Amino acid sequence: MNKVKLGLFSVLLLLGAAKTAMADDCQLTIDANDAMAFSANQMSAPASCKEVTVTLNHTGRLPANTMGHNWVLTTAGDFKDVATAGMSAGLDNHYVPQGDARVLAATKIIGGGETDSITFSTEALTAGEEYTFFCSFPGHWAIMKGSFKLM
Ligand code: CO
Numbered sequence: 001m002n003k004v005k006l007g008l009f010s011v012l013l014l015l016g017a018a019k020t021a022m023a024d025d026c027q028l029t030i031d032a033n034d035a036m037a038f039s040a041n042q043m044s045a046p047a048s049c050k051e052v053t054v055t056l057n058h059t060g061r062l063p064a065n066t067m068g069h070n071w072v073l074t075t076a077g078d079f080k081d082v083a084t085a086g087m088s089a090g091l092d093n094h095y096v097p098q099g100d101a102r103v104l105a106a107t108k109i110i111g112g113g114e115t116d117s118i119t120f121s122t123e124a125l126t127a128g129e130e131y132t133f134f135c136s137f138p139g140h141w142a143i144m145k146g147s148f149k150l151m
Contacts, residue, residue, distance in 0.1 A: 032056060042147050049150070072134055083134060133147070
């Protein structure tokens with residue numbers, strides 16, 4: 001009887017561990033710096049994540065109005081159009097077109113030493129499809145971009 005109880009306890013422990021690991025996998029972090037670069041050009045999360053949280057850290061020192069960074073997610077096809085629309089939206093709108101359904105997720109524009117996070121539902125995303133993340137600060141998105149995938 002003791003062995004059975006111990007076995008059951010181990011299974012529960014394993015389930016608990018698996019659940020915790022999965023939740024952690026849905027939390028992603030990326031850095032951006034004064035050299036206009038992200039720390040990664042590929043990001044992914046398990047397709048089992050109902051929500052994904054992306055935390056953007058600006059590890060530089062320059063202010064948001066000269067070296068601002070954000071993290072914006074769109075489909076690969078919408079990326080350039082949304083980036084262009086973002087420039088017109090201006091800094092007050094974090095260079096993101098407001099009320100635009102093509103924007104799947106976006107943080108604020110932040111300056112050196114600042115951090116911002118965005119939590120978004122994965123409901124509208126297709127597993128395995130390559131989405132594009134980028135910084136929509138004018139002139140940055142040609143370089144500051146990468147792929148995001150649920151897998
Ligand atoms: Co930027």
